[in-house]
Amino acid sequence: MTASGTARARVRAQLTGEIKDAARTELAVAGSSGLSLRAVARRLDMVPSALYRYFDSRDALLTALIIDAYASLAAAVVDADEQALRGGLGPLGRWLAVGHAVRSWAWAHQHEWALIYGSPVPGYEAPQDTLGPALELARVMAGIVGAQPSGKLPVSPPVEAELAAWLDVISDPIFSGLAHDVVALAVVAYTYLLGAVSLDLFGQFGPDATPAAAIFDYGLRVTGTLLGLPESTDGAS
Amino acid sequence: MTASGTARARVRAQLTGEIKDAARTELAVAGSSGLSLRAVARRLDMVPSALYRYFDSRDALLTALIIDAYASLAAAVVDADEQALRGGLGPLGRWLAVGHAVRSWAWAHQHEWALIYGSPVPGYEAPQDTLGPALELARVMAGIVGAQPSGKLPVSPPVEAELAAWLDVISDPIFSGLAHDVVALAVVAYTYLLGAVSLDLFGQFGPDATPAAAIFDYGLRVTGTLLGLPESTDGAS
DNA sequence: TGTACATCAGTGAACGCGCGTTCACTGATGTAC
DNA sequence: TGTACATCAGTGAACGCGCGTTCACTGATGTAC
Numbered sequence: 001m002t003a004s005g006t007a008r009a010r011v012r013a014q015l016t017g018e019i020k021d022a023a024r025t026e027l028a029v030a031g032s033s034g035l036s037l038r039a040v041a042r043r044l045d046m047v048p049s050a051l052y053r054y055f056d057s058r059d060a061l062l063t064a065l066i067i068d069a070y071a072s073l074a075a076a077v078v079d080a081d082e083q084a085l086r087g088g089l090g091p092l093g094r095w096l097a098v099g100h101a102v103r104s105w106a107w108a109h110q111h112e113w114a115l116i117y118g119s120p121v122p123g124y125e126a127p128q129d130t131l132g133p134a135l136e137l138a139r140v141m142a143g144i145v146g147a148q149p150s151g152k153l154p155v156s157p158p159v160e161a162e163l164a165a166w167l168d169v170i171s172d173p174i175f176s177g178l179a180h181d182v183v184a185l186a187v188v189a190y191t192y193l194l195g196a197v198s199l200d201l202f203g204q205f206g207p208d209a210t211p212a213a214a215i216f217d218y219g220l221r222v223t224g225t226l227l228g229l230p231e232s233t234d235g236a237s
Numbered sequence: 238m239t240a241s242g243t244a245r246a247r248v249r250a251q252l253t254g255e256i257k258d259a260a261r262t263e264l265a266v267a268g269s270s271g272l273s274l275r276a277v278a279r280r281l282d283m284v285p286s287a288l289y290r291y292f293d294s295r296d297a298l299l300t301a302l303i304i305d306a307y308a309s310l311a312a313a314v315v316d317a318d319e320q321a322l323r324g325g326l327g328p329l330g331r332w333l334a335v336g337h338a339v340r341s342w343a344w345a346h347q348h349e350w351a352l353i354y355g356s357p358v359p360g361y362e363a364p365q366d367t368l369g370p371a372l373e374l375a376r377v378m379a380g381i382v383g384a385q386p387s388g389k390l391p392v393s394p395p396v397e398a399e400l401a402a403w404l405d406v407i408s409d410p411i412f413s414g415l416a417h418d419v420v421a422l423a424v425v426a427y428t429y430l431l432g433a434v435s436l437d438l439f440g441q442f443g444p445d446a447t448p449a450a451a452i453f454d455y456g457l458r459v460t461g462t463l464l465g466l467p468e469s470t471d472g473a474s
Numbered sequence: 475t476g477t478a479c480a481t482c483a484g485t486g487a488a489c490g491c492g493c494g495t496t497c498a499c500t501g502a503t504g505t506a507c
Numbered sequence: 508t509g510t511a512c513a514t515c516a517g518t519g520a521a522c523g524c525g526c527g528t529t530c531a532c533t534g535a536t537g538t539a540c
Contacts, residue, residue: 245483
């Protein structure tokens with residue numbers, strides 16, 4: 001805290017970062033459920049018990065990685081949207097930019113993607129801390145969809161009462177004020193986005209499938225159109 | 238093989254089944270990467286080495302579970318589609334029936350779903366045998382989309398050359414003969430279907446989200462409409 | 475139908491291994507006066 | 508500026524555990540004549 005107290009604190013912060021980096025590398029080897037403190041320590045030429053000066057337990061380290069991953073993805077998404085905005089792109093362009101940012105981040109951080117959007121680690125319960133950043137993507141989407149001037153939706157099945165109630169719960173307060181059918185379509189688009197990234201990244205399009213960048217982009221355009229996102233800001237689609 | 242030889246063979250088949258059942262139960266405890274032969278043996282009151290009479294290794298057992306899971310899901314999907322057909326439903330009804338069958342199967346077999354559609358198990362490579370049944374869902378979709386009499390697509394961005402090439406690779410021979418934009422939309426619908434099931438099942442709609450049956454159905458209707466699937470068989474949409 | 479032999483299922487002990495976590499310790503870095 | 512003490516980082520040994528897999532074995536089930 002004091003001016004000179006930061007010397008030790010700085011080196012501590014740095015080592016904490018190095019431990020997390022090593023752990024991220026280890027994730028690639030064994031996956032989240034196989035992440036081993038001893039392996040991380042080995043990678044840093046430390047003795048395993050030394051890690052306990054920095055993290056209370058293996059789960060605490062995992063939690064830190066999850067929080068970092070959400071924050072890193074959120075930053076990438078926010079950055080992409082802001083750049084699109086500054087570049088004068090309309091809602092559709094922003095949606096495409098955000099989608100591609102998510103996909104790029106996922107491929108650049110494959111094992112962190114699996115950490116936050118893969119199947120849950122049995123026996124590990126993510127604590128509260130991880131929830132905030134997870135909503136950032138939804139918030140950005142709300143900003144884009146909310147910027148839509150006119151509500152022309154090409155496909156819009158009726159929203160039944162049960163669905164409306166579910167939407168109210170899940171979208172509060174992020175999507176408050178938007179019509180139910182718009183929110184429903186936004187959730188469908190959000191689902192497509194995350195599903196498409198995972199399916200491709202996890203190799204579930206089949207063994208000879210090359211990365212599906214083209215179909216991903218196509219799907220983004222379809223969902224963007226579905227949401228009635230205009231090409232430019234001035235409402236002239 | 239011979240008439241009397243089947244006595245021992247029958248009991249062997251039965252025990253093989255019991256081992257797989259116990260392993261499926263174990264999946265819930267530790268997940269696929271933590272599946273332990275010793276835990277399976279314990280569950281059956283057997284000594285661990287006895288399992289080697291039935292499976293060559295832990296990976297062989299995992300592979301058997303994966304194959305079974307694909308086959309079971311495929312059977313559920315084919316059954317749902319056939320029942321819809323017999324019930325006189327048109328393409329849209331069949332699509333909804335198939336989608337709900339996938340979702341129901343996933344919730345009834347949560348850990349097997351994670352096994353085949355969750356993040357890959359590090360260090361485990363699925364052998365060739367698992368590929369055939371994985372395509373069954375795509376085949377059923379092709380049957381539904383191919384039954385579509387008229388090709389009115391509400392949203393259909395242009396299909397660029399790169400995408401067309403990718404579609405040719407991935408859809409051969411299942412979707413051969415269908416127009417590129419129809420195939421592209423089918424892939425988007427397929428992606429939505431799997432993504433929506435996983436997102437919901439893995440709890441990624443947030444901590445207070447109840448199972449998202451209503452939004453799932455909504456998304457199915459949207460994607461079905463997107464594919465231009467008519468309500469009834471006679472072409473009158 | 476009855477005996478002699480081969481096949482197979484399951485046992486129990488053992489192998490070498492890696493794991494998370496604890497604990498008492500040494501020595502270096504910081505703090506107070 | 509210099510000394511006395513407290514805080515902290517990292518060490519090294521040890522704990523109890525569960526894992527996949529092997530191996531020589533016993534006894535039961537099937538096969539051939």
